[in-house]
Amino acid sequence: MSPTGIMAIKEFDVAIAWQADHAYQAGARCTARVIRALGKVRETDTKLAQRMRAWKGLTLKDAMPLRVTGGLHHLALTRTDERLVPVYNEELTDQDAIDAIVVDMVAQHDAELVPWLDGPPQTNEAGRSASLMGGLLWLAQRVPPRLELFELGASAGVNTMLDRYRFSLGGTKVGPPTSVMQIAPEWRGVGAPPRPPSGFEIASVRGCDVAPIDLSDPDSALKLKAYVWPDAPERMARIDAAIQLALQDAPDVVLEDAADFAKAMFDEPQPAGTTRVMFHSIMWQYLPQAAQDAITAMFEQRGAIASRERPLAWVCLETDPATFRHELTVRCWAGEPGDGQPMKLAYAHPHGAWVEWIGV
Numbered sequence: 001m002s003p004t005g006i007m008a009i010k011e012f013d014v015a016i017a018w019q020a021d022h023a024y025q026a027g028a029r030c031t032a033r034v035i036r037a038l039g040k041v042r043e044t045d046t047k048l049a050q051r052m053r054a055w056k057g058l059t060l061k062d063a064m065p066l067r068v069t070g071g072l073h074h075l076a077l078t079r080t081d082e083r084l085v086p087v088y089n090e091e092l093t094d095q096d097a098i099d100a101i102v103v104d105m106v107a108q109h110d111a112e113l114v115p116w117l118d119g120p121p122q123t124n125e126a127g128r129s130a131s132l133m134g135g136l137l138w139l140a141q142r143v144p145p146r147l148e149l150f151e152l153g154a155s156a157g158v159n160t161m162l163d164r165y166r167f168s169l170g171g172t173k174v175g176p177p178t179s180v181m182q183i184a185p186e187w188r189g190v191g192a193p194p195r196p197p198s199g200f201e202i203a204s205v206r207g208c209d210v211a212p213i214d215l216s217d218p219d220s221a222l223k224l225k226a227y228v229w230p231d232a233p234e235r236m237a238r239i240d241a242a243i244q245l246a247l248q249d250a251p252d253v254v255l256e257d258a259a260d261f262a263k264a265m266f267d268e269p270q271p272a273g274t275t276r277v278m279f280h281s282i283m284w285q286y287l288p289q290a291a292q293d294a295i296t297a298m299f300e301q302r303g304a305i306a307s308r309e310r311p312l313a314w315v316c317l318e319t320d321p322a323t324f325r326h327e328l329t330v331r332c333w334a335g336e337p338g339d340g341q342p343m344k345l346a347y348a349h350p351h352g353a354w355v356e357w358i359g360v
Contacts, residue, residue, distance in 0.1 A: 037102035071116030074226035124155035127352020137194035153283030154207025157251025189357035208261035215246035303333030
């Protein structure tokens, strides 16, 4: 085997091991076992395995294992093949038996599973909005508290609806009390949680995605659910709550490239006394480097002309590539010395079960 082929196998093995460990540590033991079974799938002659072996790019960065587990979960949700249901219910835990089931399922449903490799997981998780809201409240204490929000990689727009959620963040409560979406993570860390200042208002929220999901379409909503780890019924409940809210009033999500959407955001006239905020969660890694560079450059350029009356901010919850910890970071430009410095405010559970606040 060529050195390139050996490196690809090693990288795949590392990705499988890390992704499985990550799921296990996040409480998704059943999903971890299915992920580990993909090592055996890779050795088969299926078209899925061929695609996996020929994968171009970083297997882990592209979340390739989670693309496949999404497809396998979809088979169970649609009752096309329910052999993994005992695994998801933790009635079957023997890894050899799970390996055999997954290998046989891939052989039987090869054609149905291959397209799941074509795009990244749509991990549209409302629980992550707890960290984002914490960042927005922290920001609103320092700039005009009337906020215009723009979300990159909004997927189905679950977090584009965060202005309709009720949050309980430590001792801070914000949002409509009677909302069907109640977000109450375990609040860890030091210091008091940020509180909404007088005049706090989310004036508007818009989002974009290159492949937006329509929550009002049952098939599309089911695909979104397939990416949810089956070990987490509370996440399924949040998706159902998001669907209910979307049916009442669809989130404002357009089909558009992130860089193009960001440019349009910057080009719009900004009212005085309003802070314009771009936010995103667990999507930056999927953007091409050129798009990341373009968006960053736009912020640097437009931030240079931001003012106290028209501030600009960037709020993100993303994975540190060195530690794989989910970190909440805020950057703000308001015409002051030191503008644009990243402020790390929190670490968070990948699906919002807890927030560890470290904000200053």
